[in-house]
Amino acid sequence: MKVDEKKTAAAAPAAGAAPANRRSPWLSFALRRLAGLGAVLVTLVTVTFLIVQMIPGDPARVLAGPDAGPAEIEQARVRLGLDQPLIQQFASYVGGLLRGDLGTSFATGEPVTAIITSRLPFTAELAFLAILVVLLVAVPLGMTIAIACRGGRRRRLSTGFTFGTSLAGAVPEYILGTLLVLVFAIMLGVLPAAGAETPTALILPVLAVAVAPICTLARIVRRETATVLAQDYMRTARGKRLPGLTLYTRHALPNLLTSTLTLGGLILAHMLGGTIIVESVFAWPGLGTRVVEAILNRDYPVIQGVVLTLGVIATLLNLLIDVLLGVLDPRTLTGKADRP
Template sequence: MTEYSTAHMPLATGTRPPGPRSRPGSRLLVAKSPWLKFAIRRAGSLAATFLALIVVSFLIVQLIPGDPAYGLAGANADQGDVDRIRHQLGLDLPMAQRFVNFVGSVLTGDLGTSFMYRQPVSTIIMSRLPFTATIAIAGIVTVLLIAVPLGMSIGLLTRGGRRSWLDAGFGVVAGFLDSVPGYVAASFLVVMFALGVGVFPLVPPAYAPRLGAESFVLPVAALALGPICTISRVVRRETAVVLENDYMRTARGWRLPAWKKSLKWALPNLLTTTLTLSGLILTGMIGGAIIIESVFALPGLGTGIIKAILDRDYPVIQGMVIVIGMIAAFINLLVDLILGLIDRRNLGGSHGIS
C-alpha cells in the first residue's frame, strides 16, 4: 500500500496549519461583545480623563498670583509667621514633591484639607454639590424635553417648504436667543421676574430653607435657554432631512398616523446626530451652571470655586476642578450609552452585529 506524505499537501480552505491553537479567551470574548469593547474603551477614557484632571488641577493653582500663607497669616504677621504657615501647609516643599503627595492623596480618595476652613475638601464639595447638581440636571432634562419636540414640530410643520414664515421666524428668534450669554439672560430674568413681577423668589434656598423648587426656576431657565435654541435648530434641520428619505415617503403612502410616523421612524433616525451634538452642549452646561450660580448667589460649586480662587485655597480649587471635570466626563458617557441603546453601531466596531 502506497503511503503519501502530507507534508506538502495544500491546506483546505478555512483550515489552520498544524500547531497549537489559540484558546478562546478574553480576546474572543471582547471581539464578540460590542458592549464589552465599549466598556473597556470608555473605562480607559475615563481613567485618562481623571489623570489629566489631576495634572491640570495641580498645575493651575501654581498660576494663581500671590501666596496663600500671607492671607492666612494676616496683615500684622512677620516673615516668621508666614514661613511657619507655609511649612504647615506643605508649601515649602519642592513642586515635584508636592505633586507626588497630591497624586497619592487623590488616588486614595483624599482631596486634602481646606486652607481657609480647615475642613476636608470632600465635605465642602458635598455640601455644595446638591445645588450645582440640581441646576445642571434640571437644565439638561428641560433642554431635552423642550428642544427635541420643538425642533421636530417645526420640521414637520415646515416640511417641503410649507409655512416659510414659520421657518424664518423660528430661525430668527432661536438664533437671537442663542446668541445671548447666559449671565445676561440670568440678569434679565432676575430683573423681570424676581425684582419686577415678583413671581419667583430671589433669595437663595441656602438662606431661606423653607423655599422650595421655585427658587431654582430662574437659574434653570437661564441655563437652558441657549441650549434649547441650539438643539431645537439642529433637530429641525435633521427632521427636514429625515422626512425626505424613502422610508418616510413609504410610511406616508401607507397612510399611517402622524404620531406613529414621527415617533417610530423619524425620531430614532434623527437622534444620533442630535444626541452627538447635544453631548457637547450639555457638557458645556456644567460650566454655564457655575456662572449662573454666581448671578443668583447660590452656594454651589460655582460660587465655591470663585471664592476659593480669591482666597487662594489650593485644595478646594483642585478638588472642585476634578469633580466638575468628572461630572462632564460622565455626562458624555451617558450620551454614548443612550446612542448605543438606540443603535448598537454607535458603540464603535460593532457594525453588522445584530
C-alpha cells in the same frame, strides 16, 4: 479532487476560528472608553494640581494672613508642602486624592470633601432639572418646526425660528439671569429673586441655564429631522398613510436621536459651566457660589476640589451619552455609524 478536499479541510478550521476570536463590540467599546477615561482623569488631576502653581500670588502668604512675617510665611509654606520639589508635591496630591482627601479650606479650615458633599446636591438638582427641561423642550420643538417647514413650506416660521433661537442662544447666562430677576422678581414680583428656601426659587435659575442649550439643541434636532424626513423609508411610511404620531415617533425619532445625542452630549456637559455662573447670580447655595468665594479669597484647595469634581462629572456625563448611543445604535460601538 483529493488535493482540493485537503485544501478545503485545512481552510475550514481557520474559517471556523474567526468567530471565536472576534471580540465583542461592547468589550471593545468598554476598553476604548476606559482608556479615554483614564487619559481624561490624568489630565484633570494634573491641571488641578498646577492651578496653585499658575495662579499669581503666594498661597503661603494667603494662608498666613496679610500681617504675617517672613517666619510665619515660611511655616505656612512648610505646612502646605510648598518647600518640597514639585514632583514630590504632585505625588502627595495624588496620594491624597486616592485616599479621598482633597485638602483643607484655607478660609474656614473645613475639609474640601465636606464642602463639596454639602454643596453638590444643590448644583446637581439645578443641573438635572435644566437638562430635563432642555430635552423636553428642544427635541419636540425642533421636530415640530422641521415637520411644519418640510419641503420649503412656511418660510416665515422657518426664518422666525432661526432668528429667534440665534438671538436667544447668544445671550450669556448671567445676563439672562439678571433680566429674569428684573422682570419676574422685581417688576412682577411673582418669583423669588434668590435663595433656595422654596421650590419656586428653582424656576428662574433653571430657565437661565436652559434657554441657550434649548436654542442650540432645537436647531440641531430640526436639521437632523429634516434629513430623516427626506429619506426613502419615510416617503414609503407616508405613502402608507400612517398616523402622524406613529410616523414621527416610531420612524423618525429613533433615527435622529443618534446624531442629536452625539452633539447634545457636548452641549449638556457645557451646561455645567453655565450652572456655576448662574448660581452666583441667584445666590444658589451650590458649588458655583462656593467656588466664586474661593477665587476671591484665593482658597486654592477649594478651587482645586471643585474644578476636579466638575471635570469628573462632565466626563461621566459624556460616558453615559456614549453608552446610550451604543444601546440606541450598536454601530456606534465600532465607530461605523454616520456621525455629524
